[in-house]
Amino acid sequence: MCAAVLCLEGITLGLSTPVMISVSDVDTGTALAVGLGLTVVCLLLAGMLRSEGAYAVGWVVQVAAIGLGLLVPLMFFLGAVFALLWGTAYFLGRKIERERAAAYAAYHAQQSS
Numbered sequence: 786m787c788a789a790v791l792c793l794e795g796i797t798l799g800l801s802t803p804v805m806i807s808v809s810d811v812d813t814g815t816a817l818a819v820g821l822g823l824t825v826v827c828l829l830l831a832g833m834l835r836s837e838g839a840y841a842v843g844w845v846v847q848v849a850a851i852g853l854g855l856l857v858p859l860m861f862f863l864g865a866v867f868a869l870l871w872g873t874a875y876f877l878g879r880k881i882e883r884e885r886a887a888a889y890a891a892y893h894a895q896q897s898s
Contacts, residue, residue: 786874787843788831794867795827798850801857809857819856823849840875847871 802820805811811819826846833839847868854861 786878787840787871788834790867790870790874791827791831791834791843791846794846794850794871795824795831797863797867798827798853799824801853801860804857804859811856816856819853823853843871843875 798820802816802824805816805820806813823846826842830839830842830846834843847864850867851861851864854864
């Protein structure tokens with residue numbers, strides 16, 4: 786679920802680049818570096834989620850997406866929405882993993898008896 790959130794967030798952050806340039810009058814180089822840079826980070830991070838450290842970087846990306854609201858005010862809202870989706874996917878995924886491990890342990894204990 787977290788990978789899906791990052792992919793969708795990457796698309797949103799990529800589309801914020803032309804908005805920064807045309808609506809918010811951000812310098813083109815800055816807009817490209819920030820918007821497309823965050824897009825690439827999101828997409829690469831989605832493939833690295835097997836590592837626990839990638840989840841920590843995912844939280845940093847959420848803060849950066851909200852911080853992008855300083856350049857594009859709508860990103861305060863969109864960043865918060867994606868942070869909420871990220872948090873939900875993260876904590877729900879952890880819960881599912883714990884329950885799966887407990888069910889497997891119970892099944893394994895029953896088979897051993």
